[in-house]
Amino acid sequence: MDKVIRIRKLTKDIPKEVRLLCDSMLEELEKANRPVLEAVKCSLDNSFYNPKVGYLTPGDKRVRTELNVSSVQKMARVVFMLEVLLANLQSGAVNTKRELCYISKGKVKRDPKLKALDFAGQDESDAIIDFVGDMLEVYREELNCFANDRGGQTYSQQLVVTETLPDDSKAVVDLSALGTTPFQPKNKPQALTLKAKKKIEFCLVVESEGTAGSLVANGMTRRHNCIVMGAQGVPSNGVRGWCKLIQEQLKVPMFFCGDLDAYTVQNIYRTLKAGSAASLIRNADFSAPDVHFLGVLPEDVKKYDLDCYNVNERDPAEARSLKKAKDALQNDPFFQDKKNRKLSQILEWLIKNKKRCEQQAFYAVDPKDPQAFEKILVDKIRADLIFRKSLSCRSPMEGVGCAGH
Amino acid sequence: MRKAVQAIVDVDIKQNRGVVKSKEMIDWDRPHGVRVEFRIDGRIQLNGDGRLLTYLEGTTLVNPHLKLKYRLNEADWVSIDRVSDVLPDVPPATLPHPHTMKLGEFITHAGLFGKTEFGKFLKTGFSRVSDLTLKDLVKNGIPKSMIDAPVNKLSEEQFKNAFQVIGKTELQSPSTRSVLTVGEESLAKSILRLGDVDFFSVVARKPRICDFKPVVVEVALARFLNRGSEDESIQLLRFANRVPLQFDKGACAITAAVESVNWRSYGLPQSKDSLPSGPYVFAVSVVSPFIKFKNASKETIDASDELVEEIRRALMQAGQKLSRHIRRENKEADLERKISHIEQFGPILVDGLVRISGAKESRKIKAQEGLKKLLGRDARDAEADLSDAEVKLAALKEKQAKAGLLFSTSSKEDAVESEVDDDLDDGGEDEEQTGAAARGTGKAAVKGTTAKVVEKPTAKPVATTGKEARGTDKVATTTTTTGKDARGTDKSARK
Numbered sequence: 001m002d003k004v005i006r007i008r009k010l011t012k013d014i015p016k017e018v019r020l021l022c023d024s025m026l027e028e029l030e031k032a033n034r035p036v037l038e039a040v041k042c043s044l045d046n047s048f049y050n051p052k053v054g055y056l057t058p059g060d061k062r063v064r065t066e067l068n069v070s071s072v073q074k075m076a077r078v079v080f081m082l083e084v085l086l087a088n089l090q091s092g093a094v095n096t097k098r099e100l101c102y103i104s105k106g107k108v109k110r111d112p113k114l115k116a117l118d119f120a121g122q123d124e125s126d127a128i129i130d131f132v133g134d135m136l137e138v139y140r141e142e143l144n145c146f147a148n149d150r151g152g153q154t155y156s157q158q159l160v161v162t163e164t165l166p167d168d169s170k171a172v173v174d175l176s177a178l179g180t181t182p183f184q185p186k187n188k189p190q191a192l193t194l195k196a197k198k199k200i201e202f203c204l205v206v207e208s209e210g211t212a213g214s215l216v217a218n219g220m221t222r223r224h225n226c227i228v229m230g231a232q233g234v235p236s237n238g239v240r241g242w243c244k245l246i247q248e249q250l251k252v253p254m255f256f257c258g259d260l261d262a263y264t265v266q267n268i269y270r271t272l273k274a275g276s277a278a279s280l281i282r283n284a285d286f287s288a289p290d291v292h293f294l295g296v297l298p299e300d301v302k303k304y305d306l307d308c309y310n311v312n313e314r315d316p317a318e319a320r321s322l323k324k325a326k327d328a329l330q331n332d333p334f335f336q337d338k339k340n341r342k343l344s345q346i347l348e349w350l351i352k353n354k355k356r357c358e359q360q361a362f363y364a365v366d367p368k369d370p371q372a373f374e375k376i377l378v379d380k381i382r383a384d385l386i387f388r389k390s391l392s393c394r395s396p397m398e399g400v401g402c403a404g405h
Numbered sequence: 406m407r408k409a410v411q412a413i414v415d416v417d418i419k420q421n422r423g424v425v426k427s428k429e430m431i432d433w434d435r436p437h438g439v440r441v442e443f444r445i446d447g448r449i450q451l452n453g454d455g456r457l458l459t460y461l462e463g464t465t466l467v468n469p470h471l472k473l474k475y476r477l478n479e480a481d482w483v484s485i486d487r488v489s490d491v492l493p494d495v496p497p498a499t500l501p502h503p504h505t506m507k508l509g510e511f512i513t514h515a516g517l518f519g520k521t522e523f524g525k526f527l528k529t530g531f532s533r534v535s536d537l538t539l540k541d542l543v544k545n546g547i548p549k550s551m552i553d554a555p556v557n558k559l560s561e562e563q564f565k566n567a568f569q570v571i572g573k574t575e576l577q578s579p580s581t582r583s584v585l586t587v588g589e590e591s592l593a594k595s596i597l598r599l600g601d602v603d604f605f606s607v608v609a610r611k612p613r614i615c616d617f618k619p620v621v622v623e624v625a626l627a628r629f630l631n632r633g634s635e636d637e638s639i640q641l642l643r644f645a646n647r648v649p650l651q652f653d654k655g656a657c658a659i660t661a662a663v664e665s666v667n668w669r670s671y672g673l674p675q676s677k678d679s680l681p682s683g684p685y686v687f688a689v690s691v692v693s694p695f696i697k698f699k700n701a702s703k704e705t706i707d708a709s710d711e712l713v714e715e716i717r718r719a720l721m722q723a724g725q726k727l728s729r730h731i732r733r734e735n736k737e738a739d740l741e742r743k744i745s746h747i748e749q750f751g752p753i754l755v756d757g758l759v760r761i762s763g764a765k766e767s768r769k770i771k772a773q774e775g776l777k778k779l780l781g782r783d784a785r786d787a788e789a790d791l792s793d794a795e796v797k798l799a800a801l802k803e804k805q806a807k808a809g810l811l812f813s814t815s816s817k818e819d820a821v822e823s824e825v826d827d828d829l830d831d832g833g834e835d836e837e838q839t840g841a842a843a844r845g846t847g848k849a850a851v852k853g854t855t856a857k858v859v860e861k862p863t864a865k866p867v868a869t870t871g872k873e874a875r876g877t878d879k880v881a882t883t884t885t886t887t888g889k890d891a892r893g894t895d896k897s898a899r900k
Binding site: 028079080113 | 743752753755759761768773779780783784
């Protein structure tokens with residue numbers, strides 16, 4: 001099997017750690033003591049945000065699972081899954097979470113003694129895999145478990161990607177030579193090196209993949225030295241890692257454009273910029289702290305007279321989103337940080353006005369001009385860059401574009 | 406030989422009244438009773454809300470003294486025996502309670518007493534008014550001169566003032582004798598007739614004033630082994646003065662009260678603002694001389710806040726008792742789960758650890774022994790919890806047995822859960838349950854229905870409990886003769 005490329009240089013020997021862990025558990029059992037499994041608590045109440053670090057980091061809280069009649073099932077499942085993952089690591093095989101669920105089912109089918117371990121659904125096996133990752137403090141990719149590819153379709157006339165393959169051969173992808181096909185980063189780790197044929201002015205991440213495609217089809221990447229990327233909703237690990245790579249290797253200003261609603265601000269943008277509370281141990285490699293929120297901003301609604309929708313509080317999804325926005329203001333360290341005051345003001349505006357505005361509303365500004373949206377975006381980006389240059393520093397309001405100031 | 410009245414009663418659907426035909430006196434070999442026989446000919450739907458079988462079940466439940474025998478089409482005869490042979494006391498006529506009247510009614514009532522002194526009028530015209538009460542009324546603001554003044558000399562202003570003072574003064578609750586309650590004991594016996602009962606709880610509240618009228622709420626909650634399912638809503642049986650309410654369930658005070666209770670806290674699954682789910686039957690009986698219905702057909706009790714609250718309290722009391730059984734079951738399930746977890750997962754866990762760490766067989770055996778010790782401790786804790794719950798339940802049953810609410814004749818004696826309501830400060834003289842009077846509840850509202858009645862009337866006065874809001878008899882009731890109470894004969898004819 002191919003050698004699996006690693007995301008980071010891992011000092012841990014995972015198989016050795018697993019064996020030691022199991023040995024110590026066995027030792028405790030021999031002494032009739034209760035073995036304990038500990039994992040980082042991945043939740044908002046154990047999240048910390050420091051703008052200098054740039055992403056959510058875990059606190060000291062741990063989830064302790066001590067063996068008793070209630071936890072014996074979970075412990076047995078964890079050990080069972082460790083054995084499956086260990087076998088993968090040793091053979092070099094890789095799987096998705098769903099495949100691991102079926103592998104588990106297959107093992108149970110072949111060994112009647114294991115019947116009690118059978119997972120009723122993928123959610124149960126996913127929870128165990130996540131716990132194993134949090135317990136060993138390793139990424140799931142480091143356990144050879146990869147997610148499906150989603151989002152991150154990237155367009156540029158200047159970007160050249162060089163991929164080092166497991167056999168050390170190189171594959172060079174010139175994005176300008178791909179025609180209408182985008183370059184898509186994978187959720188599986190890739191050894192990529194980025195190069196710009198010309199100086200790239202900015203990188204724009206658009207929430208809607210369709211809108212990103214329209215901007216490119218209307219010639220944005222031909223007219224501007226830029227990278228345009230579609231996030232396709234909440235950014236996957238692949239997209240987050242890809243943005244981080246662009247930020248680190250090309251050092252180009254990065255902007256995010258999405259809807260003006262609570263879900264976009266707190267779920268999509270926050271996850272791209274600072275990671276999520278559910279994946280605290282991986283935010284270092286899966287977030288792009290320099291990305292700025294370009295809009296839609298509340299001031300854009302007024303300035304461009306954008307069409308808004310009233311939030312329907314009877315719709316459970318929208319009501320939940322509003323409630324989550326209130327919770328975020330009270331509990332999310334990212335929005336509580338004073339550097340992100342502008343972002344929390346957006347949430348406050350959304351809660352107060354109970355309105356939402358889609359990114360596509362910019363197309364109503366000048367319906368006759370297919371480039372109208374592009375022009376607005378470029379104007380906002382340039383205004384932001386000038387503003388930042390004038391300050392000779394980063395935007396005073398971390399994370400929010402200065403367009404409109 | 407005793408004599409009884411035998412008659413054929415036809416129902417005039419258009420006029421909604423019974424027409425007595427072929428009335429005659431016959432010999433009667435029993436001391437008392439009523440026997441009603443009728444045939445229903447028409448399109449009949451049997452199961453579900455508002456259907457015939459639900460009606461028969463409801464009637465059976467609230468009439469423990471009733472022996473019901475019926476046959477549906479060509480099916481076999483179904484016979485449901487009576488569970489109470491206690492002759493119910495027919496409630497005596499009772500004077501109105503001062504708190505049950507509005508001002509206009511109060512003045513009109515006073516008009517019947519002419520020159521009688523106001524104090525005497527209060528004492529003789531109302532129940533629960535004594536000399537002590539009069540002193541309290543004077544203390545609370547009625548002038549002493551007014552107490553001695555003739556009623557017909559009092560002005561409307563004086564009546565208004567007196568009425569307000571009476572309203573503010575605390576009086577004994579109205580008499581329970583004025584209402585025909587089923588009683589906890591009878592209800593507990595009767596519910597066993599509905600099917601294979603797993604366990605149940607019954608609660609009969611003391612009378613309360615709701616919307617100026619005396620009301621008694623009785624509740625029976627039962628879980629059945631052979632009806633309903635965990636996913637279905639509970640079956641709600643509603644009764645107003647022992648008459649099953651069949652239609653328009655959604656607007657009824659009883660439904661509103663059931664939905665307002667948080668049944669999840671008693672261990673029953675429930676979606677928000679809806680009936681709980683499970684194989685349960687909830688029977689709620691509201692008894693009052695003045696039930697306010699929502700419609701002319703008297704199918705829905707008006708959901709006033711006071712009445713809903715009273716029903717809600719009764720339901721919550723019954724729910725608390727029910728939850729003791731459910732909690733014990735949960736403990737039992739918990740113990741079972743824990744024991745099965747030990748057996749299932751323990752060896753798998755040890756095997757997995759041994760395989761991964763590459764340990765020897767001796768370590769495996771030692772670890773298995775250690776695991777058994779550990780998990781055995783947990784199982785023993787769970788066993789202790791369960792026996793605690795069982796001891797508490799047994800103590801409760803013992804208490805109830807002393808109160809005469811457990812029935813050794815029933816195979817379901819362990820299932821009975823009932824408690825006399827003692828959280829009210831009502832004067833206790835009326836706690837005697839009146840049981841069921843010999844009243845036919847046959848509701849022959851089907852076209853072409855006729856009934857033949859054999860009846861031996863009673864010397865005791867018929868229950869004139871004020872304006873009884875709902876006559877339960879659409880077939881026939883009293884007429885004639887002698888002696889003591891009557892019970893039905895077999896000699897009735899069928900038309």
